[in-house]
Amino acid sequence: MTKKINLWVIITGVAVGIAALALTAFGNPANMGFCIACFLRDIAGATKLHSASVVQYVRPEIIGLILGSTIMAVATGEFKAKAGSSPATRFIIGAFVMIGALVFLGCPLRMVIRMGGGDLNAFVGLAGFAIGILIGIFFIKKGFTLKRNHPVTLTEGMAMPGLMIGLLVLLLAVPTIFMFSEEGPGSKHAPLILSLVIAIAVGALAQKSRLCMVGGMRDAIMFRDFNLIIGFGAIFVTVFLGNLILGNFKGFSTYLQPIAHASQLWNLLGMVLVGWGSVLLGGCPLRQLILAGEGNGDSAVTVLGMVVGAAFAHNFGLAGSAAKLADDGSYSAGGIALAGKIAVGIGFAVLLLISIVNVLKKKKKEGAEV
């Protein structure tokens, strides 16, 4: 069994890498073939939850990933409607994971894609991600739990796939109701059908292989289980080689990387927040989409929390701003506004509170059901 799973993880990692390169070649922003945080943020913008005009687009990749997972889960008998594991707490963690990701400018998946593109800022993000995962593991070892989920009705399990089908129908039938960026990252996108088809395939593979950016590092550290981290490596290697072959690779550097900033402390801290929150949730943002597609209502709520987090990030100026070269040739390294720094600080306080309270609760009820 183990060998088979390893193979699926490698296949999925390579497929994600190729898909990311292809989507970028067909129009997605550079080093952003796939980015769950960025794409949920674009959907938040397109649906007018925020009004940052440069990041508004209904990303078919999100719709495809979720529906691909649903299709695979139904086909393999793994679709199960379940929910009830601290949904409100998960919503809040999801929102702060998103804020951390937008401070860094990418989810863990985009972090790996950025690394494969030669962006050294993303390696700083990786260090932060690892630190966050270690903090999360510390609390899990102390007994942290968000309690059990339970079987629920089919409508609960189908909430997120249903929402995605609705979003797709509206996008195809009445696209004018949405906001679409005319410039900036939101304006750059591969053709709708191509994005959708590629994402359905990747979503199905990710469901089958359980690919998870946080799970890889967590399992390697906690159990010496290197199954999932192989997927992480496969994405990096594929994107790196692909960029070399396509002539996109310009060496490793922190300078003027696509949709990235060189404010290293905040690259690090943003990803600490993402790593920590993702361990508490039991999976990275990509994994939350996949679980939501499998009928997990808690992950559906987490995804909605991420969308709201993205809206807050742009409504209150929390997100990082990318490095830029102005028309007069002057270079700006980009970075984080004061509000974003405060939000990351609040995020740490909130995660600490959630981590401690959910450990203490368990200790109090030692021997009772977790």
Added chain:
Amino acid sequence: MIDARGLSCPMPVVMVQNEVKKSSPDELKVQVDSMVCVENITRFANSKKYEVEVTKKDGEFELTLKKQK
């Protein structure tokens, strides 16, 4: 018997890990409700030299871990 039904990753494996560390049992039964947990616990158990038998009933799984002789 460990009841890990409804718990998200990595809690089911942590529960098994704790039990194995605590008492290193010759046999351990674990209830889970998803294939992901079956796969994760099986990988962990194999790494600790346990054989795993899986029985499926009503969409749930019972794993029997037996120490390899």
